[in-house]
Amino acid sequence: MCTTDADQVFTRAEVARRLKLSEKTLRNWAATVPPKGPRFVHIEGGRVRYPVKDYLEWETAQLDAR
Template identity: 45%
Template sequence: MTRARDGARKRAATAQGLANTHSGTEIRVTTADDYMTRDQVAARWKLSPKTLSNWHHLGKGPRCFRLANGRYRYRTADVLAYEEHLLESA
């Protein structure tokens, strides 16, 4: 019975994007859909990608990170949180 419950719990966690490591801690499993390119964010907000680049260097806008190939990615959750912040402050 316990194994069946553990199996069901693991399947539910995997469906939520969580996975267990061998140490028992949970880590978030991400997919490519969890991230947006600078061009995607710029198109969403009808801005130039250069504007987002300038914002990044000024410390404005949503958080982003640089990949080894020099391209930037934005977590979709950060983009949505930034939009929410703008709506609340307006």
């Protein structure tokens, strides 16, 4: 199977490490209405993944907002 950059995803643990936050904080952000933080998608088994492209765009926007 061939993967492209668009197929790349981060796990919640990877995003938490990048942001130096707990996974619980990311779960809390996801539970707010509307959700806070980077865009995520639910996959089978109740797992959450963060598309790398969307995450990097969100991260850049946070840095630009400073």
